[in-house]
Amino acid sequence: MQIQVSIMSETPAYEQIRMQIKEKILTGALPAGTQLPSIRLMAKDLNVGIITVKRAYEELENEKIIVSMQGKGCFVNEIDRDSVKKMYMLILKEQMLDIKGFSCIYGIKKSDILEIVNELWGDEIGR
Amino acid sequence: MQIQVSIMSETPAYEQIRMQIKEKILTGALPAGTQLPSIRLMAKDLNVGIITVKRAYEELENEKIIVSMQGKGCFVNEIDRDSVKKMYMLILKEQMLDIKGFSCIYGIKKSDILEIVNELWGDEIGR
Amino acid sequence: MQIQVSIMSETPAYEQIRMQIKEKILTGALPAGTQLPSIRLMAKDLNVGIITVKRAYEELENEKIIVSMQGKGCFVNEIDRDSVKKMYMLILKEQMLDIKGFSCIYGIKKSDILEIVNELWGDEIGR
Amino acid sequence: MQIQVSIMSETPAYEQIRMQIKEKILTGALPAGTQLPSIRLMAKDLNVGIITVKRAYEELENEKIIVSMQGKGCFVNEIDRDSVKKMYMLILKEQMLDIKGFSCIYGIKKSDILEIVNELWGDEIGR
DNA sequence: GTGGTCTAGACCACA
DNA sequence: GTGGTCTAGACCACA
Numbered sequence: 072m073q074i075q076v077s078i079m080s081e082t083p084a085y086e087q088i089r090m091q092i093k094e095k096i097l098t099g100a101l102p103a104g105t106q107l108p109s110i111r112l113m114a115k116d117l118n119v120g121i122i123t124v125k126r127a128y129e130e131l132e133n134e135k136i137i138v139s140m141q142g143k144g145c146f147v148n149e150i151d152r153d154s155v156k157k158m159y160m161l162i163l164k165e166q167m168l169d170i171k172g173f174s175c176i177y178g179i180k181k182s183d184i185l186e187i188v189n190e191l192w193g194d195e196i197g198r
Numbered sequence: 199m200q201i202q203v204s205i206m207s208e209t210p211a212y213e214q215i216r217m218q219i220k221e222k223i224l225t226g227a228l229p230a231g232t233q234l235p236s237i238r239l240m241a242k243d244l245n246v247g248i249i250t251v252k253r254a255y256e257e258l259e260n261e262k263i264i265v266s267m268q269g270k271g272c273f274v275n276e277i278d279r280d281s282v283k284k285m286y287m288l289i290l291k292e293q294m295l296d297i298k299g300f301s302c303i304y305g306i307k308k309s310d311i312l313e314i315v316n317e318l319w320g321d322e323i324g325r
Numbered sequence: 326m327q328i329q330v331s332i333m334s335e336t337p338a339y340e341q342i343r344m345q346i347k348e349k350i351l352t353g354a355l356p357a358g359t360q361l362p363s364i365r366l367m368a369k370d371l372n373v374g375i376i377t378v379k380r381a382y383e384e385l386e387n388e389k390i391i392v393s394m395q396g397k398g399c400f401v402n403e404i405d406r407d408s409v410k411k412m413y414m415l416i417l418k419e420q421m422l423d424i425k426g427f428s429c430i431y432g433i434k435k436s437d438i439l440e441i442v443n444e445l446w447g448d449e450i451g452r
Numbered sequence: 453m454q455i456q457v458s459i460m461s462e463t464p465a466y467e468q469i470r471m472q473i474k475e476k477i478l479t480g481a482l483p484a485g486t487q488l489p490s491i492r493l494m495a496k497d498l499n500v501g502i503i504t505v506k507r508a509y510e511e512l513e514n515e516k517i518i519v520s521m522q523g524k525g526c527f528v529n530e531i532d533r534d535s536v537k538k539m540y541m542l543i544l545k546e547q548m549l550d551i552k553g554f555s556c557i558y559g560i561k562k563s564d565i566l567e568i569v570n571e572l573w574g575d576e577i578g579r
Numbered sequence: 580g581t582g583g584t585c586t587a588g589a590c591c592a593c594a
Numbered sequence: 595g596t597g598g599t600c601t602a603g604a605c606c607a608c609a
Contacts, residue, residue, distance in 0.1 A: 083585060097303050109596060120587045125598080141337075141597045142593035152305065159304040163297065164314050170293065171318050176224050177286040178279060181319040187287070187294050188315065192308040210522075210608060247609045337593060351557050374594050406559060413558040414568070417551065421568050424544065430478050431540040432533060435573040441541070441548050442569065446562040464600060490581060501602045506582080522582045523608035584606075591599075 072108055076117050084119050088127035096136055096147055097155065107137060107145040199235055203244050211246050215254035223263055223274055224282065234264060234272040326362055330371050338373050342381035350390055350401055351409065361391060361399040453489055457498050465500050469508035477517055477528055478536065488518060488526040 074091045076084050095101045107113075110128065114121040128145050131137045139145040174184070201218045203211050222228045234240075237255060241248045255272055258264045266272040301311070328345045330338050349355045361367075364382060368375045382399055385391045393399040428438070455472045457465050476482045488494075491509060495502040509526050512518045520526040555565070 085585080094303050110598095111596085120585095121597095122587055123585080126585085128597090139597060140332075140594095142595080144596060156304050156306065159301075159306065160310065160314070163301070163306070163311075164318070166297065167314050167318055170290065174286075174290070176221050177283050178224075179283065179286065179290070181315070183287065184290075184315055184319065185312075187291050188308070188311055191291070191294055191298050192311065205521075212608075249609050253609085339593075348557050351559075376594050380594085410558050410560065413555075413560065414564065417555070417560070417565075418568050418572070420551065421572055424547065425572050428540075428544070430475050431537050433537060433540065433544070435569070437541065438544075438569055438573065439566075441545050442562070442565055445545070445548055445552050446565065466600080491583095492581085501600095502582095503602055504600080507600090509582090520582060521609095523580080525581055581609075582607085585604090587602075587604105589600090589602105592597085594596075 072113070072116075074113075074117060076119060084117075085123045085126040085130070088113075088117070088119075088124060089130050092127065092131060093134070093136060096150065097152075101147050103147050103149045105147040107147070109144060199240070199243075201240075201244060203246060211244075212250045212253040212257070215240075215244070215246075215251060216257050219254065219258060220261075220263060223277065224279075228274050230274050230276040232274045234274070236271060326367070326370075328367075328371060330373060338371075338377045339380040339384070342367075342371070342373075342378060343384050346381065346385060347388075347390060350404065351406075355401050357401050357403040359401040361401070363398060453494070453497075455494075455498060457500060465498075466504045466507040466511070469494075469498070469500075469505060470511050473508065473512060474515070474517060477531065478533075482528050484528050484530040486528040488528065490525060 072092075072095075074088060076087050078084075080087060092101070092107070101107075107128070108116070110121050110124045114124045117124070128137065128139060132139050132145075136148055136150065137145050138148050170184075174180075199219075199222075201215060203214050205211075207214060219228070219234070228234075234255070235243070237248055237251045241251045244251070255264065255266060259266055259272075263275055263277065264272050265275050297311075301307075326346075326349075328342060330341050332338075334341060346355070346361070355361075361382070362370070364375055364378045368378045371378070382391065382393060386393055386399075390402055390404065391399050392402050424438075428434075453473075453476075455469060457468050459465075461468060473482070473488070482488075488509070489497070491502050491505045495505045498505070509518065509520060513520050513526075517529055517531065518526050519529050551565075555561075
């Protein structure tokens, strides 16, 4: 499995691993039922400790994205994309609420936010 | 000076102090030239350690928002609101870029972002 | 033989198998002399590994509840219900002693224990 | 603080520490507000790693029995003995339900349970 | 000074 | 072979 762990990055190794696997699963590159590489193997490949891989897998399991079975291995779960999206929308809203709180101190208005959104997302009109 | 430090909050004490003073300054509640309470006094009032207040003041000084003068005290700086806003806009853009990166994994589109923005900022048409 | 192995359960597969067979034997559903299904057959039926069934049988043999005969199969042993009950009573006493140790820390008294016993075992007067 | 960690015991070190501190707190030997020894100090005294003590403290914090404050230390919480007792009664009931499940397989009846209870708790009539 | 996080390996349980 | 638990220390953040 193609995964990069940068030792220079300030995001911890387990988080880098977690995010890359998550992305592969959510984008469908790793379909439901796929067996992930064993903890030991991936640890060896990435040149990190098994604890680090273990933690990445553990958090993915907490997110219900994979399931780990003692003595058997770790497997990709069936994903309900809609509920995942909804859940993430909620988190996003929290983040934006935070941003809103700060922004008003700096005199930033809705128009400024829209400007940034338009700049970053370009002219795709949505859907 | 009216400042609340919640011991329960997970944001550290020095950060709570820093943000509240910053808000007062940026919103104009504390105009340029105002003298801040001495570190010792504020520490006593807020029931926190001197080191904690010192750190808050230090960071505000690094942000050029206040200036501390040996033996005289700390004073609110002249603020160029426009450049502060511009600086913050850059930070905001970085944050939004991050959000954009994550969002595409979850199948979130521009329209979803706009929906959140409209919901949070209401119908203020901007400017 | 009717046995359920839940892959979701947190008790390991071999333990689920062991307990269910044990129950059938102790309650008399499988009388002494009965031949158990072969390891291979049961593994296939239950959709688990041979090693898993083997372990369940092994432990039952250690408990003298079944006996395995090279090349012939596994058979239910003659059970002396009284001595089995006595043995289990000893284990139970150990467990209750443990519970007693903890309970006093929490201020739980004999009356509280009796309340629970009465609630769970209902009004059967015993014997 | 008087704490024994037996390296021979099969209960893990962090659990031994957790239980002994918990007992001291619940019995009132460590009243609310008391500062616990720092993680490092206790680790040194008990000759275990700081992780081990950390974990003991962490679990006590999850149980709301102590509270840890970064940079300040760990402190004994105010305990509501009644709710603690009620919570433990529930756990106890679960355990007894489990015991009941096993017992019926072995032909153990309410009277047998009562016999054990009477033997262990003696003739204290309750309260 | 304090507690918190990350990475680590030895050892254990399960299939 | 697989994953799970425990103990460990280096390093970081906070007061």
